[in-house]
Amino acid sequence: MAAQPFTVADVMTKKVVAVRVGAEFKEIVATMARWAVSAVPVVEGERGGRVVGVVSEADLLPKEEFRDHRIGLVEQLGHLAETAKAGSRTAGDLMTSPAVTVGPEASLPQAARIMAAHHVKRLPVVDEQGTIQGIVSRVDLLKVFLRSDEDLAAEIRQGVVERWFPLSRNQVEVRVEDGVVTLSGDVQDSSLIPMAARLAQAVEGVVDVRSELTATAAT
Incomplete structure (x- = not known):
């Protein structure tokens, strides 16, 4: 949660x-x-x-x-x-x-x-x-912008990646540097990629979000 x-x-x-x-x-x-x-x-x-x-x-x-x-x-x-x-x-x-x-x-x-x-x-x-x-x-x-990068990454992984990408969560990487979040990796549902970026941006203390997520084509 x-x-x-x-x-x-x-x-x-x-x-x-x-x-x-x-x-x-x-x-x-x-x-x-x-x-x-x-x-x-x-x-x-x-x-x-x-x-x-x-x-x-x-x-x-x-x-x-x-x-x-x-x-x-x-x-x-x-x-x-x-x-x-x-x-x-x-x-x-x-x-x-x-x-x-x-x-x-x-x-x-x-x-x-x-x-x-x-x-x-x-x-x-x-x-x-x-x-x-x-x-x-x-x-x-x-003060929320004083949260550590590790704290932000943990919240995004739990609240965004694990919740919305349960099947591909192990393929998604969350990196945070100076409050700037980078999401990368392959996910199965391309329609969720914009939402993931918005949810990460909504986490208090996040300065900006860069989404490098891609969707794996279904076979």
């Missing part, structure tokens, strides 16, 4: 840097600087807390952007969100809400699509009650 697909829970960072709703501006900046992060979840409640928003560097910058001049009416109308945040002090007022989150059971492609759709670099990971469980970043989603 093929390995189960990786989920967000497999790659997320479980130690989360977060701030409370009432956290003051300087506390938020200090937290970001201390932990070298560009955004932090905002939580309320006990036991880890329910995620209610996210404060990013973009939410904090209006304080500096509008520091050295008075904000006129026209500018206020054109930049309502930014000028409002320029006068805010706490995480509850500064945060972007509701937070864009993901569940721990979500697949890595699902998490990647959410990030792309919302133009964010990281997602708080929450359970069904909205309680924070971890955080997943773009870098975390790339």
